[in-house]
Amino acid sequence: MTSSPLTETLAALVRINSVNSAYVGGPGEREIATWIRAFFARRGIETREQEVFPNRPNVIARIPGRDPSRRVILEAHMDTASITGMTIPPFEPRIADGKLYGRGSCDTKGGLAAMMHAVAALAEQNQTPPCEVWFVAAVDEEYAFGGVKKLCEGLTAEAAIVAEPTSLRAVIATKGALRWRILTRGKAAHSSKPHLGVNAISHMARIILALEKDTAGLAGRSHPLLGSPTCNVGVISGGVQVNFVPDTCAIELDRRLLPGETGKEVLAHYQRLLDGVKRELPELDAFMETPRMDDGALDTPADHAAARCAQAVLAELGLNPELRGVPYGSDASKLARQGIPSLVYGPGSIDQAHAAVEFVDLAEVARAEEFYRNFLLRF
Helix, strand or coil, rough: CCCHHHHHHHHHHHCCCCCCCCCCCCCCHHHHHHHHHHHHHCCEEEEEEEECCCEEEEEEEEECCCCEEEEEEEEEEECCCCCCCCCCCCCCCEEEEEEECCCCCCHHHHHHHHHHHHHHHHCCCCCCCCCCEEEEEEECCCCCCCCHHCCCCCCCCEEEECCCCCCCCCCECCCCEEEEEEECEECCCCCCCCCHHEEEHHHHHHHHHHHHHHHHHHHHCCEECCCEEEEEEEEEEECCCCCCCCCCCEEEEEEEECCCHHHHHHHHHHHHHHHHHHCCCCCCEEECCCCCEECHHHEEECCHHHHHHHHHHHHHCCCCCCCCCCCCCCHHHHHHHHHEEEEEECCCHHHHCCCCCEEEEHHHHHHHHHHHHHHHHHH
């Protein structure tokens, strides 16, 4: 495939290690933020940095619109997941069979590059969009959403599109995520006399069985675009060594939320479940910690002007205009809670995100750039 300026930008972004600094060895987003700001500065486009954490800023580029009272936001995150487990060089972009390989190529530097070129094209072609345009390259999506939370402080806009790998489908609904720990406390003893102790792992097993039964019941609830909520026990830890009766055990849970569910209500449900296990096992000493993440779902109305505009643009480009939902979350739900109707759209498949062999189809990146540019000129 012949290289293009868009492909060259994507390759340059992939070469920059922007693994989230919450992960081992991750340098964060400083270097890639500098590169992106220079990209817009070379084109005479107004840019600024919004500090989120020390040396980890959001980058905001602005294009004036015909109506300065209206604003549309294109947002993509700069950070990536860790490179642990990758089986290809993570920061050496390679093109083969129309795909570009490397960490972040799919999640979500393909969408990031497409948005950058869509905004740059407006300036280069002297096109003034109907709305003021903000392009935002945000930090910390892969860990705690710190970048978009900072962005949302006092923010107003008529619509936002967030880049994530959606296989060029317009997404109006995403599940939320609630993540927290349940802990059990027992009593340590020598394993040769286990009756002198209280096994915290055995007690946790009772809780896990209750959780499995409860999770099966989630199938009875459904959203037309998202299906049913889910609950997964993803981590378990406990004990000190094999010849001890373990006095502590902990599990980490990931509960995906449907629109209309709140973290507070869901946690209250699990507290009632825990209380039920205690009634059956009076000696159980168990408690829940404050959630590490409580992120609500996205549910943008299908008849909102931004959704209708996206459908019209997709139809004009010969792409599937049907609106859909996805089970994973993104920065979009935070923008929606700020009162900004939001969509998720981008090149690549979520199946390649965070993968040992991550890649994005370059033809999809080019089509995404067309979509973003046409949306900005139409909305």
